[in-house]
Amino acid sequence: MADQYTIHFGILGCANIARKVSRAIKLAPNCTLSAIGSRSIEKASKFAKENEYPDSIKVYGSYDAVLDDPDVDAVYIPLPTSLHVKWAVLAAEKKKHVLLEKPVALNLKDLDIILEACENNGVQYMDATMWMHHPRTTQMRGFLSDAHRFGQLKAVHSVFSYLGGDDFLKNDIRVQPDLDALGALGDVGWYCIRAILWANDYEMPKAVTAWREPEYNEAGVILSCGASLRFEDGKQASFYCSFLSNLTMDISALGTRGNLRVHDFVIPFQENLGPFYVTANSGWVGMSIGCDPPPTEHLIKTDLPQEALMVMEFSKLVKNIKVNGVAPERKWTSISRKTQVVVDAVIASIGKGFVPIEIN
Amino acid sequence: MADQYTIHFGILGCANIARKVSRAIKLAPNCTLSAIGSRSIEKASKFAKENEYPDSIKVYGSYDAVLDDPDVDAVYIPLPTSLHVKWAVLAAEKKKHVLLEKPVALNLKDLDIILEACENNGVQYMDATMWMHHPRTTQMRGFLSDAHRFGQLKAVHSVFSYLGGDDFLKNDIRVQPDLDALGALGDVGWYCIRAILWANDYEMPKAVTAWREPEYNEAGVILSCGASLRFEDGKQASFYCSFLSNLTMDISALGTRGNLRVHDFVIPFQENLGPFYVTANSGWVGMSIGCDPPPTEHLIKTDLPQEALMVMEFSKLVKNIKVNGVAPERKWTSISRKTQVVVDAVIASIGKGFVPIEIN
Numbered sequence: 160m161a162d163q164y165t166i167h168f169g170i171l172g173c174a175n176i177a178r179k180v181s182r183a184i185k186l187a188p189n190c191t192l193s194a195i196g197s198r199s200i201e202k203a204s205k206f207a208k209e210n211e212y213p214d215s216i217k218v219y220g221s222y223d224a225v226l227d228d229p230d231v232d233a234v235y236i237p238l239p240t241s242l243h244v245k246w247a248v249l250a251a252e253k254k255k256h257v258l259l260e261k262p263v264a265l266n267l268k269d270l271d272i273i274l275e276a277c278e279n280n281g282v283q284y285m286d287a288t289m290w291m292h293h294p295r296t297t298q299m300r301g302f303l304s305d306a307h308r309f310g311q312l313k314a315v316h317s318v319f320s321y322l323g324g325d326d327f328l329k330n331d332i333r334v335q336p337d338l339d340a341l342g343a344l345g346d347v348g349w350y351c352i353r354a355i356l357w358a359n360d361y362e363m364p365k366a367v368t369a370w371r372e373p374e375y376n377e378a379g380v381i382l383s384c385g386a387s388l389r390f391e392d393g394k395q396a397s398f399y400c401s402f403l404s405n406l407t408m409d410i411s412a413l414g415t416r417g418n419l420r421v422h423d424f425v426i427p428f429q430e431n432l433g434p435f436y437v438t439a440n441s442g443w444v445g446m447s448i449g450c451d452p453p454p455t456e457h458l459i460k461t462d463l464p465q466e467a468l469m470v471m472e473f474s475k476l477v478k479n480i481k482v483n484g485v486a487p488e489r490k491w492t493s494i495s496r497k498t499q500v501v502v503d504a505v506i507a508s509i510g511k512g513f514v515p516i517e518i519n
Numbered sequence: 520m521a522d523q524y525t526i527h528f529g530i531l532g533c534a535n536i537a538r539k540v541s542r543a544i545k546l547a548p549n550c551t552l553s554a555i556g557s558r559s560i561e562k563a564s565k566f567a568k569e570n571e572y573p574d575s576i577k578v579y580g581s582y583d584a585v586l587d588d589p590d591v592d593a594v595y596i597p598l599p600t601s602l603h604v605k606w607a608v609l610a611a612e613k614k615k616h617v618l619l620e621k622p623v624a625l626n627l628k629d630l631d632i633i634l635e636a637c638e639n640n641g642v643q644y645m646d647a648t649m650w651m652h653h654p655r656t657t658q659m660r661g662f663l664s665d666a667h668r669f670g671q672l673k674a675v676h677s678v679f680s681y682l683g684g685d686d687f688l689k690n691d692i693r694v695q696p697d698l699d700a701l702g703a704l705g706d707v708g709w710y711c712i713r714a715i716l717w718a719n720d721y722e723m724p725k726a727v728t729a730w731r732e733p734e735y736n737e738a739g740v741i742l743s744c745g746a747s748l749r750f751e752d753g754k755q756a757s758f759y760c761s762f763l764s765n766l767t768m769d770i771s772a773l774g775t776r777g778n779l780r781v782h783d784f785v786i787p788f789q790e791n792l793g794p795f796y797v798t799a800n801s802g803w804v805g806m807s808i809g810c811d812p813p814p815t816e817h818l819i820k821t822d823l824p825q826e827a828l829m830v831m832e833f834s835k836l837v838k839n840i841k842v843n844g845v846a847p848e849r850k851w852t853s854i855s856r857k858t859q860v861v862v863d864a865v866i867a868s869i870g871k872g873f874v875p876i877e878i879n
Contacts, residue, residue: 179806313743313764316676316757320773321801371726371875374753383673385755387747393734395745397676397757404673404773406801406810411771413680413764420782426803428813441681441766443786446539448824450766453788464808515731 164482166474167193167232169225169255171246173206174237174332176260180287181210183466184235190474192216193232196225222246226253233477235287235470236260239338240345244269251276256283256477258470262345262502263495270499274492283476285469285491286498288353290425292468295433295459296357302419303358303412308439310415312394315358317351318409319425320383320401328402334380342381343402344505350408350425351398352501355388356494358412363497364388364396366515367504374403386505389515416440420454433459524842526834527553527592529585529615531606533566534597534692536620540647541570543826544595550834552576553592556585582606586613593837595647595830596620599698600705604629611636616643616837618830622705622862623855630859634852643836645829645851646858648713650785652828655793655819656717662779663718663772668799670775672754675718677711678769679785680743680761688762694740702741703762704865710768710785711758712861715748716854718772723857724748724756726875727864734763746865749875776800780814793819 168184168191170177177195184192193216197203200220207218219225225234226249233256236246240262247257257277263286264270277284290296303309323331333339333346341348356363366389373384383401390396408425412418417439427433436454444451463471479485504516528544528551530537537555544552553576557563560580567578579585585594586609593616596606600622607617617637623646624630637644650656663669683691693699693706701708716723726749733744743761750756768785772778777799787793796814804811823831839845864876 176807179808182806182808310765313680313761314678314745314759316678316759316771318674318676318771318773320673322775366731368731370747370749370755370757371728372749372753372755383753383755385674385747385757387730387745387757389730389732393732393743395730395732395743395759397730397745397747397759399674399676399755399757399773401673401773403753404775405670405777405798406803407771407773407778407798409771411678411767411769413678413759413761413767415682415764417765418767422780422814423810426807426810428810430809438765438767443766446542447536447786448539448542448826449790450783450786450788454782466808 164189164478166190166477167230169194169196169228169231169234171196171222171225171234171236172238173197173202177235177237178210179466180235180237180470183464183470186463186467187471187474189478190470193230194219194225194228196222226250226255231255232481233258233473239332240265240341241338244272247273248276251280251282254280254282258285258287258473260287261349262339262341264499265340267499267503270496274496277487281480281487283473283480283487284495285473286495287469288350289465289469290350292472293427293433293465294461295435298457298459299419299421299435302437303414307416309417309419312358312412312414314394314413315355315396316411317354317398318400318407319347319350320399320404321347321406322404323402328376328382334376334378334382336378336380340380341502343400344381344384344502347402348384348398348400348505349498349502351400353498354410354424355396355398356497356501358410359390359394361494361497362390363518364390364501366517367501367508368515369505369508369513371513373509384505384509386508430464431461433461524549524838526550526837527590529554529556529588529591529594531556531582531585531594531596532598533557533562537595537597538570539826540595540597540830543824543830546823546827547831547834549838550830553590554579554585554588556582586610586615591615592841593618593833599692600625600701601698604632607633608636611640611642614640614642618645618647618833620647621709622699622701624859625700627859627863630856634856637847641840641847643833643840643847644855645833646855647829648710649825649829650710652832653787653793653825654821655795658817658819659779659781659795662797663774667776669777669779672718672772672774674754674773675715675756676771677714677758678760678767679707679710680759680764681707681766682764683762688736688742694736694738694742694762696738696740700740701862703760704741704744704862708744708758708760708865709858709862711760713858714770714784715756715758716857716861718770719750719754721854721857722750723878724750724861726877727861727868728875729865729868729873731873733869744865744869746868790824791821793821
C-alpha cells in the first residue's frame, strides 16, 4: 500500500521496455506508478490498457503533463537516446528524480548536461542498467574481491549479442541514426563496457582501441563492434557486441588465483535465479592429464526481479532525499559517466582509424 | 601386442611432457615405445626407470643414437623450441616420421625448413596439439557446421592461461630467451590461435593486431599477451594467453543462430570426459524478463585420452606410408603452418608498435 513514503513514478513514453519497468514499479514495495505520458493520449491510453494499469494511474497526452504533475516524484525515461537531453533536463528542472534508460546519451557532452541539471536541481540520477541490482552481482563482486580465491584481476572479456531480424536491422529505433545513433554499441555494448568497469571496480582504462571493421546497416549505424581496453598494471579487457549473432551475455574475468564466468549477466535465463561459475587455485592432475578443481556453479536466488530491485534502490534514494533531506547518491552518476566516457572512446577510436584513445 | 604394423616410437629428450606422451604411446594400440635418448645416458636411464619403461626399450645417451636406430619409425620431439630445426630436420633426413611438440618453431622460416625436410624425405609431420584429437573436438565441429543451430560464425574468443610461480617465471624452459623465446605466446597462445583457426575452419585471418602492453619477464620473454584478428565478412576473433593468471582454457564461438562454449578445451578436467555447452535459436521470454533456452551441456566420453588418440592417428598415417605406400597426410602440415603464420603476425605486430599485420 502506498503511504507518505512511497515514491510516485511517472513514465515518459510507451517504449516496449516501459512494460517491463512498469511491472517492476508494481512489484517494488516502496514505489508506485502514478502517471504515463505519450505524445498522443490515444497511444498512452492504449498502453495503459494493454498493461492493465489501474484507473488510478493518470494518462497524459504529452511528456510535459507528466513533468507538471505535482504528485509525480520521479520519472523513468525510456525515450530514444536522442531525446534524453531535452527530457531528462526538463525533468530535473521540474524537480523530478531521473531514472534514465541506457544508452543514457549520444555522447559525454550530452550526458554532462543531464548530470549537471540533476546536480543543480538536487534530484537523484540513475541509469537503468538492471543487472547491477541483482543480488548475484553483489555475490560475484565478493568473489572478485577475494584475495585468496580470485587474487588480482588480470583480464576481462565481455560479450552481449542478440540476433536482430531483417526488419529490426532496418527499422528498429535502436538502429535509426536520428534516434539511437550508437546502435549496437549503445544498446548492447553499453552492458559490456559496464561489466568491464564493474570487474575493475570502476578503475578507468588507460586507453581504448576499437577493433577494425565494425559492421553497419545501410544508414551507417553500428550493428556489431568490439574493442580492447588497457588498464594499469598490464590488465587487459575486451568486448564484443552485436545485433548479428545469437543471444550471448557473457562476462569472463581472470584473476591470478581464480576465474569467474557468467553467461546471462544482462538478463538471467530464469527471473528468480542467477547462476555464476567460479574456479579457484586450479592445478594440473598427475602428468597434466587432467585439472582440478572444475568450475563450481553458484545459484543466487532473488525474490524480486533485478529491475524491481533497481526501482526499489532508486526509490530508496529518492525517499532519502525527499523525506530525510539527504543529498543524492552520486555513485550512480559516477558509474554512468565512466561508462559513457568509454563509449565515447570507442566511437573516437573508430572515427580516427582505430587508433588507441587515451583516457585521462 | 606389437606386430609388423606397429609403429615404433623414439623420444628425443626427457622433458616433463614426454612422460605424458610415452604413456599415450603405451595406451595407443597401433604403436609402441622403442627408444628414449637424452644428452646423457644417466638422465635417459633415470627417466626410463621413473616412468617404468620395460627393459626392452632402448636407452641412449644421445639424440643421434635414437635417429640412427633402424627399429625406430617415428620420433616424438619435446625439446626446447630453439632445438627443433636441428633435430626435426635430422630426424626427417634419417627417414623418421616427426611428431613435434608445440610451439613447433620460433618463426615461420624455421618451420618451413622443418616442413621442407619432411616433405623431401616423405615422412609424416604432425604437431602435438592434443585437443585436436579428442572426440569432443569432432562433436563441436559438427555443431559449428550446423546451419540451423549455429549458423554462420561471427566471432570467437579464446583464452589459455595458467599461473606460473616465481621460480617458473624466472627459470622454466618456457621463459628462457635462448630456449623458448616465444614464451606464453608459444606455450599457451599457440592453443588459442589454433582454436580460432579451427573455429574458422582454417580460413586465415585478413589481419592480426596485438594488444598493447604485453607483460614480460626480466629476460624480455612474453608472460602474457592478447590479440585481435579480423576475418572476411566482418568475422572477429580475439585471444588472451598468460602465465600470470589462474588456469583458464576457454573457447567461446558466436554464430548467427547459436553459440558454443568450452572451458577445458586444452586438457579436459576429467581425462575420459569432455564437456561443451551450446545454445541455439535463443529468444527472450515475455517482456524480456528471461531468455530461453539455457545452454545445454554435452558430455563426450572417450576411452583413450586425447594424447593417445593423437599418437594413434599419427601412427595410422605412418603405417599408411610405410606399409601401403600412401603419401604423407598434408592436412597437419597445413594447420601447423597456418598457426605459425599467426604466431609470427602477433610477434610482428608487437615489434612494429601494435599495428595490424596483414596476412596474405
